[in-house]
Amino acid sequence: xxxxxxxxxxxxxxxxxxxxxxxxxxxxxxxxxxxxxxxxxxxxxxxxxxxxxxxxxxxxxxxxxxxxxxxxxxxxxxxxxxxxxxxxxxxxxxxxxxxxxxxxxxxxxxxxxxxxxxxxxxxxxxxxxxxxxxxxxxxxxxxxxxxxxxxxxxxxxxxxxxxxxxxxxxxxxxxxxxxxxxxxxxxxxxxxxxxxxxxxxxxxxxxxxxxxxxxxxxxxxxxxxxxxxxxxxxxxxxxxxxxxxxxxxxxxxxxxxxxxxxxxxxxxxxxxxxxxxxxxxxxxxxxxxxxxxxxxxxxxxxxxxxxxxxxxxxxxxxxxxxxxxxxxxxxxxxxxxxxxxxxxxxxxxxxxxxxxxxxxxxxxxxxxxxxxxxxxxxxxxxxxxxxxxxxxxxxxxxxxxxxxxxxxxxxxxxxxxxxxxxxxxxxxxxxxxxxxxxxxxxxxxxxxxxxxxxxxxxxxxxxxxxxxxxxxxxxxxxxxxxxxxxxxxxxxxxxxxxxxxxxxxxxxxxxxxxxxxxxxxxxxxxxxxxxxxxxxxxxxxxxxxxxxxxxxxxxxxxxxxxxxxxxxxxxxxxxxxxxxxxxxxxxxxxxxxxxxxxxxxxxxxxxxxxxxxxxxxxxxxxxxxxxxxxxxxxxxxxxxxxxxxxxxxxxxxxxxxxxxxxxxxxxxxxxxxxxxxxxxx
Amino acid sequence: xxxxxxxxxxxxxxxxxxxxxxxxxxxxxxxxxxxxxxxxxxxxxxxxxxxxxxxxxxxxxxxxxxxxxxxxxxxxxxxxxxxxxxxxxxxxxxxxxxxxxxxxxxxxxxxxxxxxxxxxxxxxxxxxxxxxxxxxxxxxxxxxxxxxxxxxxxxxxxxxxxxxxxxxxxxxxxxxxxxxxxxxxxxxxxxxxxxxxxxxxxxxxxxxxxxxxxxxxxxxxxxxxxxxxxxxxxxxxxxxxxxxxxxxxxxxxxxxxxxxxxxxxxxxxxxxxxxxxxxxxxxxxxxxxxxxxxx
Numbered sequence: 005x006x007x008x009x010x011x012x013x014x015x016x017x018x019x020x021x022x023x024x025x026x027x028x029x030x031x032x033x034x035x036x037x038x039x040x041x042x043x044x045x046x047x048x049x050x051x052x053x054x055x056x057x058x059x060x061x062x063x064x065x066x067x068x069x070x071x072x073x074x075x076x077x078x079x080x081x082x083x084x085x086x087x088x089x090x091x092x093x094x095x096x097x098x099x100x101x102x103x104x105x106x107x108x109x110x111x112x113x114x115x116x117x118x119x120x121x122x123x124x125x126x127x128x129x130x131x132x133x134x135x136x137x138x139x140x141x142x143x144x145x146x147x148x149x150x151x152x153x154x155x156x157x158x159x160x161x162x163x164x165x166x167x168x169x170x171x172x173x174x175x176x177x178x179x180x181x182x183x184x185x186x187x188x189x190x191x192x193x194x195x196x197x198x199x200x201x202x203x204x205x206x207x208x209x210x211x212x213x214x215x216x217x218x219x220x221x222x223x224x225x226x227x228x229x230x231x232x233x234x235x236x237x238x239x240x241x242x243x244x245x246x247x248x249x250x251x252x253x254x255x256x257x258x259x260x261x262x263x264x265x266x267x268x269x270x271x272x273x274x275x276x277x278x279x280x281x282x283x284x285x286x287x288x289x290x291x292x293x294x295x296x297x298x299x300x301x302x303x304x305x306x307x308x309x310x311x312x313x314x315x316x317x318x319x320x321x322x323x324x325x326x327x328x329x330x331x332x333x334x335x336x337x338x339x340x341x342x343x344x345x346x347x348x349x350x351x352x353x354x355x356x357x358x359x360x361x362x363x364x365x366x367x368x369x370x371x372x373x374x375x376x377x378x379x380x381x382x383x384x385x386x387x388x389x390x391x392x393x394x395x396x397x398x399x400x401x402x403x404x405x406x407x408x409x410x411x412x413x414x415x416x417x418x419x420x421x422x423x424x425x426x427x428x429x430x431x432x433x434x435x436x437x438x439x440x441x442x443x444x445x446x447x448x449x450x451x452x453x454x455x456x457x458x459x460x461x462x463x464x465x466x467x468x469x470x471x472x473x474x475x476x477x478x479x480x481x482x483x484x485x486x487x488x489x490x491x492x493x494x495x496x497x498x499x500x501x502x503x504x505x506x507x508x509x510x511x512x513x514x515x516x517x518x519x520x521x522x523x524x525x526x527x528x529x530x531x532x533x534x535x536x537x538x539x540x541x542x543x544x545x546x547x548x549x550x551x552x553x554x555x556x557x558x559x560x561x562x563x564x565x566x567x568x569x570x571x572x573x574x575x576x577x578x579x580x581x582x583x584x585x586x587x588x589x590x591x592x593x594x595x596x597x598x599x600x601x602x603x604x605x606x607x608x609x610x611x612x613x614x615x616x617x618x619x620x621x622x623x624x625x626x627x628x629x630x631x632x633x634x635x636x637x638x639x640x641x642x643x644x645x646x647x648x649x650x651x652x653x654x655x656x657x658x659x660x661x662x663x664x665x666x667x668x669x670x671x672x673x674x675x676x677x678x679x680x681x682x683x684x685x
Numbered sequence: 686x687x688x689x690x691x692x693x694x695x696x697x698x699x700x701x702x703x704x705x706x707x708x709x710x711x712x713x714x715x716x717x718x719x720x721x722x723x724x725x726x727x728x729x730x731x732x733x734x735x736x737x738x739x740x741x742x743x744x745x746x747x748x749x750x751x752x753x754x755x756x757x758x759x760x761x762x763x764x765x766x767x768x769x770x771x772x773x774x775x776x777x778x779x780x781x782x783x784x785x786x787x788x789x790x791x792x793x794x795x796x797x798x799x800x801x802x803x804x805x806x807x808x809x810x811x812x813x814x815x816x817x818x819x820x821x822x823x824x825x826x827x828x829x830x831x832x833x834x835x836x837x838x839x840x841x842x843x844x845x846x847x848x849x850x851x852x853x854x855x856x857x858x859x860x861x862x863x864x865x866x867x868x869x870x871x872x873x874x875x876x877x878x879x880x881x882x883x884x885x886x887x888x889x890x891x892x893x894x895x896x897x898x899x900x901x902x903x904x905x906x907x908x909x910x911x912x913x914x915x916x917x918x919x920x921x922x923x924x925x926x927x928x929x930x931x932x933x934x935x936x937x938x939x940x941x942x943x944x945x946x947x948x949x950x951x952x953x954x955x956x957x958x959x960x961x962x963x964x965x966x967x968x969x970x971x972x973x974x975x976x977x978x979x980x
Contacts, residue, residue, distance in 0.1 A: 034912075039776035039786070039903055040873035041916040043937040044930075046923045 008079035008654060015074035019067060026063035065670040072663035080659060081652035091184040093145050094130035095175075095212075096121060096152075098159050099192030101136045101166035102546070102592070102615035104219075106193070106227075106314040110161045112219040113191040117156055120189050120217070121149070132156050135192070137164020137547035137590070139174040145182070163546040163592040165612035166192065168629075169200025172208055179209040186212045193220035194621045197614040206629055214630045220620045224258050225313040229616035230266075230306050230320035231255035231287065235295065237322075237542030240329040240358035242296045247358065249293035252306040252320060257617040260284050265309040268292040270302050270324075277309070299326045301541060301606040303594050317616040321594060321608030322543035330378035330535055334363040335385050337413060343383040343510035346518035347527060354528030359535070374399040378535035383510050384411025388421050397422060401499030403601030405534035410473040411509035420475070423496070423505055427473045431490055434470040442467050443487035450533040451504065451526065452483060452493070463522035471514040472507045480505065500554045500601045502534060540605040545612050549586045553600030568596040570609070731755040765807040766824045766864030768891075769794045770856065771838070774815040774847035775917045776871050780961070781902035789961040790869040790898050791838045793968045797867065798834045800969055802826065808864075809834060813841040816848035818855045824864065846918035849874060849882035856886060863890035872897050873918075876945040880952050893954040896968055897945065901960050904938055906930045 007013065038044070098117050104110040124130055132142040132155040142155040175188065188208065192198075194216065200206060208214055234251040242248045254264060261284040268276040280290045290306075297304070307319040332351070334344045344363035351359050359378060366382075370389040374380050374396045382388070388396070400406055406422055414420065414427050433440050442464040447454045454462045464484070472490050484493040494505040508514045517523050539550065552565040564581045568574055570593025576584060589595060589609045597605045621629075734743060734754035744757040771794055777787040784792070794811065801807040810824030811834050822830075822837045847870065856866075866886050872879055872895065879895075887893050908927040915922050925934075942958060949956040957971050 035915045035922060036912045037779060037917050038906075038914045039779040039871055039900070039917055041914060041919070041921055041923060042873050043934050043941065044914055044923060044925050045933065046925070 005080065005082050006652070008081055008652065010078055012074060012077035012079070015077060016071070018070050018074065022063055022066040022070065026059060026066075062670065062673050065666055065673060069663055069666045069670055072659055072666060076656045076659040076663060080655045082655060083652055092128065093182060093184055093186045094121075094124050094128055095133065095186050095188045096130060096156065097133045097135045097139075097171065097188060097190045097192075098156065099136070099166055099190070100134050100159050100162045100164075101192075101195070101198070102161075102163045102316070102611040103166070103193055103195050103314075103618055105161045105316045106220075106225070106618055109193050109219050113193075113217070114156065114159065116217050116219065117189070117191045118153065120191075121152055121156060124149070132159075134159045134162075135166060135171055135190075136162035137166075139171060162590065163609075163611045164590070165545075165547065165615050166195060166198040167200060168198050169202070169205030172200075172206040175212055176209050179211055182211075184211070188212050188214045189217060190214065191217045191219065193618070194218040194626060195220075195615070195617070196619045196621050197617045199621060199625070203628075216626055216630050218620060218626070220618065224618035224620060226259040227257045227314045227317070227616055227618055228259055228262075228264060228282065228308050228312050229255055229257070229314075229317040229613055230308060231613045231616075233306050233320040233322050233543065235304065235322050235324060235542075236358075237325060237540070238330075238358055238537045239295065239297060239324050239326045242294055242326070244358075245293065248295045249291055250295055250304070250306065250322075251289060251291045253287050253289050254280055254282050254308060255287045255613070255616070256282050256285055258285065258619060261286075264288075266290045267307045267309055268295075269305040269307060269319075270295075270297055272303070295324060297324050297326050301325050301604075303606065303608065305608070314616065314618065316592075317611060317613070320543070320610055321592070322610075323541040323594065323606045323608045325537070325541035325606075329358045329360045330537070331376070332359050332361050332531065332535075333369075333372060333374065333377040333380045334361050334383065335366050335369050335380065335388070336363060336383040337385055337411070338365045338367060340384055340411065340509075340511060342512070343409065343411075346512070346523070347381065347383075347510055350518070350524045350527035351531060353524045354531070359531055374404055375402070377404075378537070379405040379407065379531070381407045381409070381510075382421060383409045384413050385421065386413045386417040386419075393421055397498075400501035400503065403500035403536070403599075403603070405502040405504070405536070407504045407506065407530060407534060409506040409508070409510045410475075411511070411514055412471060414473045420505070422498075422503060423475075424498075425476055425478055425480075428476055429474040431472045431474060431488075432470070433472075439468040439470055440472070440486040440488055440490070441465060441469065442484055442492060443489070444485040446483045449483045449495070451530040453529055454525075463520060463525075467515060467517045467520055467522065469508050469515040469517075471509075475505065475507055497554055504530065504534065536603065539599075539607075540603060541607065543608040543610055544589055546589060546592055546609055547612075548609075549588050550595075550597060550605075550607070551586050552597070553585055563600045563602070564598075565600050566596075566598040570594055730758050732758055765801075767797060767801040767807050767809045768812060768824055768859070768864055768866050769797060769810070770812045770814060770866060770868040770870075771841055772815070772847055772868070772870030772872075773813050773819060773841045773843055774845055774870075775843050776847060776873055777898075778843035779871075779900055779903070779917055781900050784961055786871060786898050786900055786961055787841070787843050789959070790896075791841070792965055793869055793896060793898075793959070794838055794867075795835060796965055796969055798831060802831050802834075810859075811837045812852075812856065812859060813837060814852035815843075815845040816851055818852045819844070821855075821859055823859075847871075847873060849879055853882040853885065857889065864892070865894065866891045867894045867896060869896040869898060871899055871903075872945060876941065876948045879945065880948045880954075883949075883954065884952050887953050893949075894971060895945070895949050895954060895956045896971075897942070897956065897958045899958065899960055901962050904935070904942075904960065906934060 096117050098113055100110065104113065121130065126149065127147055129145040129147050130152050131145045132152055134140040134142055142159065143152060146152065179186065231253040236247050239248060250268060252266065254266060256262070259282065261282065263279055263281050266278050266280055267274045275296070276292045278290050278292070280288045282288045302324045303321070304324055305319045305321045311318065334347060336344050344361065348361040348363070351361055362377070364372065366385040366388055369392045372392060380396060396406065400422065408420065408423060410420065410427065414430070417427070419426055431440070442461060445452055445457070445461055445464050447457050447462060460466060469486055469492070472486065472492065474490060475494065477491055477494060480494040480496040482491045482494050486492050490507065492507055494507070496503045496505070508517070510518065512518050544550070553563070565576070565584065566574065566581060567576050567587055570591050576587070587597070589607070592609050592611050595607045595609055597607065599605065731744065731747070732755060734756055738756055742756045744755050747753065747755050771790055773787065777785075777790060779786055798809045801809040806826060808824035808826045809830065811820065811822040812818060813820040820837050820840060822833055868883060883893055883895070908925070908930045911924055911926040913922050913924050946956045946958070955971065957967065959968060
């Protein structure tokens with residue numbers, strides 16, 4: 005308590021005025037003569053006493069009024085904790101990633117977060133966020149304790165993978181709009197695997213003070229998990245030894261060498277079990293073959309028997325769809341039987357897909373129905389029967405896909421079938437005496453996907469291209485380019501379907517791609533991508549997205565999509581089911597999905613296996629992180645009370661308000677006193 | 686006429702003579718015959734001599750002719766006698782605004798004198814008293830009587846306190862002849878005491894009128910807050926609150942006036958309350974009414 009303008013206290017001298025008027029000044033009453041006191045009586049005592057009381061009350065009010073006004077000018081203040089008054093926003097982030105399901109981590113973290121929220125002063129604003137696979141804002145910065153508490157209580161453990169780099173990016177983005185200081189309290193198990201590759205991603209902006217509240221103490225408990233499962237999403241022949249098998253990797257984190265029993269479950273039934281010796285802190289592969297499953301979707305899982313401290317990650321879910329082999333229509337020019345040969349050979353060499361190639365010349369394709377094929381390949385067919393071209397276009401619009409390969413004939417015809425654009429030119433590298441190689445490849449593209457492409461550009465650097473047709477990319481997406489920048493592979497969306505354009509041929513005349521191993525992978529991935537079978541079954545990671553429909557649906561032909569989550573609930577509302585384009589798989593388990601093109605899918609969703617590594621961040625790293633944020637305040641292993649930083653809060657407004665009340669009371673009392681003098685005659 | 690009788694207007698007139706003339710000339714004036722017999726020139730009747738009659742009134746001519754002794758009686762024009770008893774105690778100097786009660790009493794007395802002597806040709810006298818008789822001017826119609834009476838009024842300054850008992854003994858000595866006795870006072874005394882003191886005058890055949898002169902503030906006092914009140918006669922001081930003056934005092938004063946009125950009327954006397962803001966005609970009318978009733 006103090007005064008911001010103490011020199012105004014000199015005004016207290018004014019208090020002498022009411023003291024003089026009420027207490028010191030002698031009451032002078034002039035005697036009034038009357039003819040006789042015969043009828044008068046002495047009746048003063050009670051009245052005078054009553055009036056003195058009123059005078060004293062009036063005096064007290066006047067004294068208080070002057071005192072309050074002087075105090076208001078002197079601007080009194082009280083010191084309050086800076087956390088309340090400095091406009092600091094309390095940001096509580098509760099980790100609800102998959103690893104928080106281990107033991108009592110999540111319950112402990114929530115308890116600590118609630119305690120931290122309870123310690124907040126009533127006026128301080130706070131915001132609640134859940135931090136699992138992605139940062140989820142539960143409340144805006146508010147000071148309603150009940151709402152904050154309810155938001156915190158509503159957070160449930162999730163299946164996502166925490167990434168402190170994502171947290172850092174989100175907070176940095178938030179601090180661009182919230183300019184005041186932020187006290188970030190992170191309640192997490194501080195998993196080491198949640199750290200980004202670059203520590204700089206975790207660094208928080210200057211106005212954010214990070215306080216860590218780790219809930220995982222000591223050494224991480226040993227944990228075995230099914231790290232990965234390699235199984236065919238599509239299976240046509242269970243007896244095919246190459247395809248009908250399941251390979252699972254069992255990994256141990258902080259574990260001693262142990263022999264673990266691993267089971268394969270199909271539709272809830274254990275159909276096979278195997279013993280596997282897992283080295284200390286190591287991995288072991290277990291294979292189940294053949295995979296005998298029935299037609300349709302089969303919900304499969306590989307499970308480690310025996311359990312451990314974190315049983316939630318002891319199983320890996322996947323879905324195998326058994327169906328007859330799908331047919332691919334390969335339309336080629338009459339004089340080009342070679343391309344079909346190469347394509348079919350590559351397709352048969354691929355392990356995962358089960359396709360049968362039907363090769364026809366362009367002239368014979370008139371009566372074919374494209375919808376009966378998984379997808380269509382147009383190999384250097386510049387002229388198609390109009391009926392077939394029309395049917396093909398309609399099929400693509402409904403969700404079908406076409407791979408177009410342009411050979412030497414394409415340059416002679418301006419129009420490319422289905423593509424909508426025209427060939428501008430042709431590069432005949434052979435004629436000029438040089439060859440082109442593949443310069444850029446988008447390895448994230450499903451048809452070209454490679455996890456760790458080698459130095460030889462994933463095998464594409466060896467490919468020599470002798471002849472390409474130059475196509476204006478326009479609205480198409482270029483997935484691969486030659487070294488001179490000429491687009492080699494383009495993709496375009498048409499309705500629900502996809503068009504993939506290879507600006508060179510599939511035979512060995514325009515390029516030597518079919519002679520390279522990368523061709524098999526390319527054909528395999530392209531077939532799976534264009535057939536759509538890839539997305540109908542198999543397994544995904546939590547927080548991955550599933551495209552439910554094409555981006556641009558024509559108005560009037562909107563089809564509903566349907567998603568049923570592992571709990572059997574429909575997470576999409578009716579309006580969302582008509583409009584949403586993609587869906588995030590938030591939960592681990594089996595999702596049933598019906599796409600906009602009418603195809604059904606069942607997908608096994610597994611948590612990110614990095615969550616199974618329960619090893620926390622090193623203590624020095626934690627300190628480095630918290631020390632690198634904001635004011636540089638360090639954190640400890642428990643909730644750290646806010647430092648005794650205080651700031652003055654002016655009370656003049658309250659004092660003036662009180663003075664106003666006193667002034668009104670004084671006015672009422674004084675006017676009442678004056679009122680008795682205005683007696684009626 | 687009313688304007689000239691307004692006390693506040695009369696207060697601006699310094700001369701009692703002029704004041705009385707102004708008042709009375711504005712008032713109804715007229716001669717009337719006296720019911721009593723006097724000793725002027727107009728013959729009324731003869732009356733047989735009875736021992737003790739004044740021999741000077743015997744008609745000796747008739748006695749010479751008839752040897753009977755008769756008294757000769759005449760019809761007199763002026764044979765009423767007005768005596769004003771003016772209270773000149775200190776309480777009479779109270780005023781809440783002009784005129785002072787004493788002045789108002791002087792105006793009444795002067796007007797009565799003028800009316801009696803000038804218009805009615807009555808004998809008029811004055812007794813000024815407080816706790817004793819301070820001045821006595823014998824009733825007379827002689828030349829200069831008016832001037833003497835006015836001079837007596839001028840000299841009557843408020844002094845001492847009122848005491849009816851003491852001077853009234855003297856009144857009886859002075860008022861041996863029948864007439865009209867007008868007592869002008871504020872009558873701050875117990876009504877019973879007042880009536881008991883004045884009653885003997887009535888026994889002597891006098892018509893007694895009490896002019897009760899009060900200031901309006903004495904009947905309905907207005908007080909702004911409590912005040913210390915000083916008794917003008919006794920110098921006694923007490924603190925009085927407005928609430929009392931508003932309620933109990935008024936009740937008491939009203940009761941006092943009412944009792945005084947009742948008791949005086951019961952004793953065969955007339956009572957007239959006059960406030961200093963009232964015109965003087967009420968007093969003059971009372972006098973004339975009284976005089977007529979006496980005839």
